[in-house]
Amino acid sequence: MTSGHVSNVLLVGAGAIGRLHAREMRACTFCTLSGVVDPTPEGHAWADSIGVAWFPTLADALAWGRPDAAILATPNPTHRPLALDLIESGIVTLVEKPIASTLDDAQAIVDASQATAVPVLVGHHRRHNPIIRTAHDLIGQGRLGRIVSVAVLAMFRKPDDYFAATWRREAGGGPILINLIHEIDLVRHLYGEIVSVHAMSSNATRGFAVEDTASVLLRLDGGALVTIALSDCTAAPWSWDLQSGEIDSYPSPAAPVTTSVIAGSIGSLALPALDLWHYQKRQDWYEPLTRETTGYRKESPYVAQLRNLCAVARGTERPVVDAREGLLTLRATLAVTDSARSGTTITLSSSSNTPCEGS
Ligand SMILES: NC(=O)c1ccc[n+]([C@@H]2O[C@H](COP(=O)([O-])OP(=O)(O)OC[C@H]3O[C@@H](n4cnc5c(N)ncnc54)[C@H](O)[C@@H]3O)[C@@H](O)[C@H]2O)c1
Numbered sequence: 001m002t003s004g005h006v007s008n009v010l011l012v013g014a015g016a017i018g019r020l021h022a023r024e025m026r027a028c029t030f031c032t033l034s035g036v037v038d039p040t041p042e043g044h045a046w047a048d049s050i051g052v053a054w055f056p057t058l059a060d061a062l063a064w065g066r067p068d069a070a071i072l073a074t075p076n077p078t079h080r081p082l083a084l085d086l087i088e089s090g091i092v093t094l095v096e097k098p099i100a101s102t103l104d105d106a107q108a109i110v111d112a113s114q115a116t117a118v119p120v121l122v123g124h125h126r127r128h129n130p131i132i133r134t135a136h137d138l139i140g141q142g143r144l145g146r147i148v149s150v151a152v153l154a155m156f157r158k159p160d161d162y163f164a165a166t167w168r169r170e171a172g173g174g175p176i177l178i179n180l181i182h183e184i185d186l187v188r189h190l191y192g193e194i195v196s197v198h199a200m201s202s203n204a205t206r207g208f209a210v211e212d213t214a215s216v217l218l219r220l221d222g223g224a225l226v227t228i229a230l231s232d233c234t235a236a237p238w239s240w241d242l243q244s245g246e247i248d249s250y251p252s253p254a255a256p257v258t259t260s261v262i263a264g265s266i267g268s269l270a271l272p273a274l275d276l277w278h279y280q281k282r283q284d285w286y287e288p289l290t291r292e293t294t295g296y297r298k299e300s301p302y303v304a305q306l307r308n309l310c311a312v313a314r315g316t317e318r319p320v321v322d323a324r325e326g327l328l329t330l331r332a333t334l335a336v337t338d339s340a341r342s343g344t345t346i347t348l349s350s351s352s353n354t355p356c357e358g359s
Helices: 016-027 041-049 058-064 076-088 103-116 130-140 160-164 175-190 240-244 301-314 323-342
Strands: 006-012 031-037 053-055 069-072 092-095 120-122 147-155 194-202 213-220 225-231 260-264 268-271 275-279 289-293 346-348 355-358
Touching (some): 016 031, 031 058, 076 092, 076 103, 092 301, 120 301, 130 175, 130 268, 130 301, 175 213, 175 240, 194 323
Parallel strands (some): 006 069
Antiparallel strands (some): 194 213, 260 268, 275 289, 346 355
8 A cells, every 4th residue: 555545455246336346446546456356257257357366265365465455245144254354354344235134243243343443334335425425514504403304215116137036036135125224324324313113014016025115114313203115116216326326327317306305493405406495584384485406516425435445444534334333224224124024113222222122
């Protein structure tokens, strides 16, 4: 690692998101992808095609040399063992979201990171999006007053061939753990800690074992209420992924639509447009509301996340999303699944966010 440049980043897992990280690394000036770990012939061929060293296992890569940083982009159940190996080797690692598939696995990663003082970052990339950073600033400056009510729409259509992989039709492979987790992370980041969760889910449209739709109610520390409508089987544009422009593979929207409304006591905000609504004079529904749109400098959240990884590896920044944050977001997301299954409200203790009881 020369000053400023992180010259030796190891990518573990050459699948969909791993290749996106590789593309961003190869286009940026502040770090260099030096090796790829993936056991498959496809992974090997792809590493050869981009001219990067290939290793069938993480142990082989670590025997070859110690990277400055690593990105772990493998299936969720492998996060725990691979993350622990990387942490024990002292390597600052970005673990893709969810941090792990179970709370036990997530806790093991948090504990190892704390015990060794080796920082772990978790790939909740939306926190790095300049739209979210701006929303966070506006809320922090008190422009909305007290957050009262939030409504989030996450409605989109996954193509039929997406479900060719068996795991995507089974428990854990559905939109709660894959997509809703991003919304839950933003709720925690922007509006406050989640103290209770009530949810319903349905598989009535596709008929797979896994849910295709869910309705979620959250109570936040401080009293705000959040409603989230989620579905991956609707012909609909109301989705952060479709509207935010974060990922090139989705078409540009025919017309922009709002995916989150954050209503506060003195103002409200619509995302992703960053439209801020407020009264000029009295807080009174007979008065006209004014709309102000806040500008921001566009940047890929994946590049910003990579920049944070490199700065953490150089010791100049802390993780924007650390292992404990990843654990708390996973805990709240799993509570959605538990509530939908049991029909009960799940209470999360505000200090540790440990699920305590159904009520
Ligand atoms: N942040 C995001 O926007 C985002 C988007 C998609 C996926 N993800 C997360 O990224 C992770 C990977 O998802 P994906 O869609 O890229 O999956 P994928 O199935 O496309 O790719 C996973 C890759 O990991 C490889 N792999 C499996 N076991 C391995 C091991 N022991 N060592 C090295 N490589 C191994 C596989 O061969 C495959 O190439 C998951 O945790 C997922 O939740 C995050």
